[in-house]
Amino acid sequence: MKKLLRAAAVAAVAALALTACGGGGAATDPSNVSPTGEIKPREISWLLSRPADGAVINIMKKLADDYAKDHPGFALNLITTPDRPSYIQKLETLAAANKLPELFDTDATPFAQQLAKQGKMVEADKLLKSLDLYDDYRPGALDYQRFDDGSLYMIPFQFELEFIWYNKALLQKAGVAVPQSLDDIPAMCTALRNAGITPIAIDGQDQWPLERYVAYQPFRAAGPDFVQKLKKGEAAFSDPAGQKTVQWMAELGKAKCFQEGFSAQGYSDAQNQFTSGEAAMYNIGTWELPSLATDKLNPDVRDDIDFFTLPTTPGSVTAANEFVSPSGIGMAVNSKTYDPLVSDFLKFALEKYPAEYAATGALSPTTTVETTVPANATPLYKKALETANTLGEKQAMPWDTQLDPTTNGRLQQELVLLVQGNITPEQFTKTMDDAIKQNAPKFFK
Amino acid sequence: MLPNRSRTSVLVFLLPPLLLYCAAVLFPILQSLFLSFFSWNGISDMEFVGLANYVRMLTADDIFWRSFFNALVYLAICLVLQLGGALVVASLLTSLRRGRELIKTLYLLPAVISTVAIAFLFVRIYSIDPVGLLNQLLHWIGLGSLERAWLSDVNTVLAAVSAPEGWRFTGLYMLIIYAALIAVPKELEEAAVLDGASKWTLFTKIRFPYIRPVWITTTIMATTYGLRGFDIPYLMTNGGPGQSSELLTTYMYKTAFTSTDFGYASTIAVFIVIECLVAVGLILFMLKRKADS
Numbered sequence: 001m002k003k004l005l006r007a008a009a010v011a012a013v014a015a016l017a018l019t020a021c022g023g024g025g026a027a028t029d030p031s032n033v034s035p036t037g038e039i040k041p042r043e044i045s046w047l048l049s050r051p052a053d054g055a056v057i058n059i060m061k062k063l064a065d066d067y068a069k070d071h072p073g074f075a076l077n078l079i080t081t082p083d084r085p086s087y088i089q090k091l092e093t094l095a096a097a098n099k100l101p102e103l104f105d106t107d108a109t110p111f112a113q114q115l116a117k118q119g120k121m122v123e124a125d126k127l128l129k130s131l132d133l134y135d136d137y138r139p140g141a142l143d144y145q146r147f148d149d150g151s152l153y154m155i156p157f158q159f160e161l162e163f164i165w166y167n168k169a170l171l172q173k174a175g176v177a178v179p180q181s182l183d184d185i186p187a188m189c190t191a192l193r194n195a196g197i198t199p200i201a202i203d204g205q206d207q208w209p210l211e212r213y214v215a216y217q218p219f220r221a222a223g224p225d226f227v228q229k230l231k232k233g234e235a236a237f238s239d240p241a242g243q244k245t246v247q248w249m250a251e252l253g254k255a256k257c258f259q260e261g262f263s264a265q266g267y268s269d270a271q272n273q274f275t276s277g278e279a280a281m282y283n284i285g286t287w288e289l290p291s292l293a294t295d296k297l298n299p300d301v302r303d304d305i306d307f308f309t310l311p312t313t314p315g316s317v318t319a320a321n322e323f324v325s326p327s328g329i330g331m332a333v334n335s336k337t338y339d340p341l342v343s344d345f346l347k348f349a350l351e352k353y354p355a356e357y358a359a360t361g362a363l364s365p366t367t368t369v370e371t372t373v374p375a376n377a378t379p380l381y382k383k384a385l386e387t388a389n390t391l392g393e394k395q396a397m398p399w400d401t402q403l404d405p406t407t408n409g410r411l412q413q414e415l416v417l418l419v420q421g422n423i424t425p426e427q428f429t430k431t432m433d434d435a436i437k438q439n440a441p442k443f444f445k
Numbered sequence: 446m447l448p449n450r451s452r453t454s455v456l457v458f459l460l461p462p463l464l465l466y467c468a469a470v471l472f473p474i475l476q477s478l479f480l481s482f483f484s485w486n487g488i489s490d491m492e493f494v495g496l497a498n499y500v501r502m503l504t505a506d507d508i509f510w511r512s513f514f515n516a517l518v519y520l521a522i523c524l525v526l527q528l529g530g531a532l533v534v535a536s537l538l539t540s541l542r543r544g545r546e547l548i549k550t551l552y553l554l555p556a557v558i559s560t561v562a563i564a565f566l567f568v569r570i571y572s573i574d575p576v577g578l579l580n581q582l583l584h585w586i587g588l589g590s591l592e593r594a595w596l597s598d599v600n601t602v603l604a605a606v607s608a609p610e611g612w613r614f615t616g617l618y619m620l621i622i623y624a625a626l627i628a629v630p631k632e633l634e635e636a637a638v639l640d641g642a643s644k645w646t647l648f649t650k651i652r653f654p655y656i657r658p659v660w661i662t663t664t665i666m667a668t669t670y671g672l673r674g675f676d677i678p679y680l681m682t683n684g685g686p687g688q689s690s691e692l693l694t695t696y697m698y699k700t701a702f703t704s705t706d707f708g709y710a711s712t713i714a715v716f717i718v719i720e721c722l723v724a725v726g727l728i729l730f731m732l733k734r735k736a737d738s
Contacts, residue, residue: 405703416687
């Protein structure tokens with residue numbers, strides 16, 4: 001009866017989501033990465049959250065076609081929802097309905113960890129080791145996908161570095177230099193504002209870009225562990241590292257670092273402001289290299305654009321070469337539908353993927369291939385790629401993949417209020433510490 | 446009175462839509478009521494918590510109350526724009542001799558545009574950087590001091606997200622009220638004019654009482670639509686900044702699909718159903734009392 005009610009409960013919401021995926025078979029052992037038996041070609045689905053005409057999808061489509069030549073009847077059905085919040089809702093609904101397809105994208109979120117705990121995902125480290133590919137991956141790319149306990153359930157398809165891009169001419173006009181410390185940024189914003197320049201262009205609508213900033217000070221002051229503790233309530237915003245970021249965010253707001261009305265502006269609005277020479281800085285990752293470091297970039301600003309990596313602070317416990325270096329949303333393998341065919345296709349695709357991906361000018365999550373710099377690239381392109389070779393060991397995790405979803409939502413809302421000056425740092429601290437206290441225990445028990 | 450046989454056949458034909466209604470409306474409501482007694486994140490086992498979700502909602506959730514009051518303000522703005530606007534436009538239309546059809550069509554146009562397009566349109570209109578239509582207009586008429594980022598300002602955002610919804614449906618209600626107004630018998634109006642009634646008296650004593658049943662229907666429609674308002678605020682601001690434009694519906698949606706707290710989201714859903722029923726009851730009660738007096 002309980003099962004029936006539960007199934008009925010999700011039926012309505014599931015109807016809104018996909019009908020294309022699903023799959024039979026009893027639950028299997030998530031650690032059994034080498035299923036035995038005959039390879040029976042069929043259509044398998046990958047529910048993903050990546051740009052529809054992006055490199056990952058194009059390459060996987062081609063690899064699937066190649067595989068189908070030797071395995072008639074095989075097809076890879078790629079179902080993409082690039083808008084991350086909508087995607088997450090779709091994923092969670094399908095998970096609730098127990099209708100996840102063979103492959104699906106997810107970050108190392110608390111929700112994904114619950115799925116893993118229930119044995120719904122194949123152990124990725126074992127899978128990669130069984131395919132003899134584990135050692136090819138950059139340790140940082142795999143670490144980004146790991147849960148707190150070090151277990152690995154997602155396979156990375158990208159490797160990105162996040163920089164603060166800046167316009168040399170605008171900085172010069174305002175008489176400021178590249179900040180030596182994170183603490184220099186508010187004063188820098190004031191100088192830029194006085195010169196009539198928008199200091200930082202930000203996509204406020206999607207909320208995660210502003211959430212990046214809150215992670216920076218604690219990463220420098222207390223290292224990558226801070227957020228791991230914070231999310232479970234073992235650390236708090238009222239701690240010294242927490243207070244440092246709260247005060248800093250308020251200072252950024254007071255110095256009017258972000259464009260006016262930023263909370264209602266989107267991704268392309270922010271990018272346009274920077275590439276049109278209106279804003280002096282823009283914090284974004286190497287996935288934007290094609291638009292920031294090639295001849296597609298507006299010729300008026302092309303020679304003025306450069307980047308710096310996350311500044312350190314006095315007494316920083318992390319080094320200058322350690323910053324946000326995500327390997328993108330990961331791909332999980334559904335243990336319920338994992339069979340010889342899925343295993344064989346993954347072996348085929350994952351072996352061939354890095355070379356194809358590097359040829360598009362992107363950084364591969366493996367170290368086995370060299371990225372091709374496109375013919376229309378500016379010198380900055382190569383400089384950005386080379387930064388990957390000097391990367392340190394620790395990486396700053398984006399907080400939106402770390403906190404439980406309710407606290408995360410509240411943080412995103414309160415941050416805007418803090419930066420706009422609608423609430424005081426004290427109010428922010430209290431609201432957030434209360435939110436963690438209330439929501440974390442349910443997720444991290 | 447229908448003969449027995451045709452009454453049976455009417456009942457038989459009414460049955461399929463009734464069953465469909467039960468499956469599509471009543472069953473989900475009962476389902477929500479059932480789920481509201483549980484704590485459930487969608488993937489773990491459901492845990493019976495009794496009335497705990499209701500206690501939390503009513504006593505310990507500041508966002509819930511904030512969303513509730515926001516929803517009331519949103520409703521008030523929508524009603525004024527939709528019903529007030531519709532009544533004024535419809536009354537003016539009745540005294541117009543030419544171009545009625547054109548004006549009706551123009552007013553109705555927003556009702557057929559997709560919500561997403563309207564949301565994006567208004568985001569642009571309210572924008573400050575680049576300067577949107579509203580701020581541009583204010584600048585032109587010399588009210589430059591009022592220019593602001595309407596959707597980022599906690600004091601203006603709620604009105605800013607309510608206006609598009611009101612603007613959108615004014616034409617629809619105008620059409621309904623206009624149809625009622627032209628059905629008012631001319632003899633009644635002429636008799637009143639002969640007795641020396643002013644235009645205002647004519648409207649309050651003859652026209653409005655005559656269209657009262659239609660007015661009640663449109664009020665109920667506009668109120669329930671307003672209480673269920675979701676898409677435009679969600680698309681324009683996602684409830685922000687902070688919780689300044691969070692409505693009960695957007696909060697319920699986020700609780701279910703972002704926080705994966707299906708039990709608590711169902712509790713909010715039950716509250717919305719009750720709220721709609723209470724609102725309709727109140728409207729009927731107030732208008733009936735007025736009619737009786």
